[in-house]
């Protein structure tokens with residue numbers, strides 16, 4: 318069989334167009350990334366072999382011709398994709414940076430720059446392009462309170478976007494994209510977060526906060542990274558509460574798994590914006606960037622195996638084996654979702670209080686008026702609560718995540734039609750710093766939550782635990798952790814920024830990879846009490 322080479326080139330280019338129009342353009346392909354790569358590599362290897370066999374070419378010539386055909390295929394495919402994204406996509410009229418229309422890789426690349434976290438980058442785009450910005454070939458970022466409620470509110474029928482397959486094949490309450498599975502799992506979790514369960518956790522929260530204070534007392538006068546110490550506290554506490562594992566970060570220094578979690582998170586964080594890259598890398602052995610993630614997962618797997626020997630999954634749900642991806646996913650969720658957000662609030666809160674000594678004095682006055690061992694009294698401290706809220710407003714734990722897809726048939730938001738399959742981003746960071754919602758939005762003014770309510774223009778815009786069917790389950794627990802640790806630390810220590818520091822690394826070195834991880838906060842401590 319002989320086909321003229323020119324016709325072969327035309328056929329290869331046509332195959333590229335067919336691949337785009339027949340396959341790639343029809344929906345999400347993130348989870349198939351590794352298989353797509355495998356099929357293409359296989360085709361590239363088989364083609365020269367077939368050419369040798371069928372056309373009687375020398376190996377050298379077969380490879381040369383195959384290379385030309387591969388190039389024709391790839392060029393046609395990519396030209397078609399780029400043309401579609403610029404001129405034909407249903408999002409073509411939505412304003413946004415030109416490069417972001419063409420590829421999500423631009424977003425990934427931008428987020429490799431640690432000096433500009435994703436939430437700030439998106440906020441800058443709003444200033445340039447308005448309330449609806451195209452931030453990817455198939456993604457829009459929406460600003461404003463109405464859009465947030467439309468996407469996340471109780472009436473919303475939006476579903477989680479491809480980003481949430483990030484743990485695939487594992488799945489957790491916080492990542493499942495199946496609304497039915499989510500609703501039934503959430504019921505199980507709600508028991509664990511009920512007020513009754515919370516009261517049972519109280520003594521453990523005090524125990525770990527006491528352990529933190531004890532360790533800090535041993536380090537008086539020497540510079541320490543308070544951000545890290547708060548992480549030890551929240552990680553140890555979540556380990557014990559959620560997993561019954563004592564990580565002993567507080568007593569014995571950083572547990573290897575915490576270190577591993579940090580590295581894996583840093584290495585993979587920027588890839589969140591194009592989930593297919595992670596799924597592709599997962600399919601390739603020995604990729605350096607994935608090494609720490611694999612190690613973390615192996616640890617989680619082993620640790621869970623050990624843990625599970627003392628419990629059992631209900632047989633009616635198919636037992637442990639069938640539920641393994643869920644059990645492992647929830648296990649990882651507890652470590653990540655439970656620890657990072659609390660760790661984020663505490664050092665930021667102390668930073669603001671140090672910047673505004675009159676606010677610190679007010680909080681201490683409140684603390685002095687109660688028995689801080691009585692959590693119900695701590696819980697009612699108006700100014701402390703206002704300071705926590707104001708800290709969360711300026712530093713949301715999940716500043717730009719919570720990505721969603723519109724329901725079947727698409728939806729109209731802010732006057733723009735968003736077709737189904739589009740990823741929608743609604744950054745809390747921008748919502749909480751919107752001057753339509755808060756007066757002097759960039760300033761830390763706790764009184765807006767107490768004596769100066771006029772500084773809040775729209776109460777409904779303050780939703781750090783988000784709203785709707787997927788709102789945070791850990792709200793009350795997290796507030797308990799924050800209040801108790803803040804109360805004990807502020808009443809026991811005078812905190813000063815460490816020599817040579819100004820404390821701002823806490824913000825300038827923070828990362829926004831789903832949850833925020835704050836930068837270091839180097840301080841020295843002096844004891845306020847000897848008793």
Ligand code: HEM
Pocket residue numbers: 490491492503506559650651654655656658659662713714715718719720781782783786787788789790791792794795796
């Ligand atoms: C200041 C602390 C915290 C804040 C501001 C916060 C915020 C949030 C937000 C915004 C979400 C929604 C994320 C999304 O849309 O994907 C979320 C989900 C969730 N959070 Fe938190 N969180 C905090 C602490 C905690 C803690 C301590 C836990 C305990 C394990 C926890 C457990 C969860 C769970 C289980 C979900 C998923 C709920 C669902 O899918 O139904 N959170 N959180």
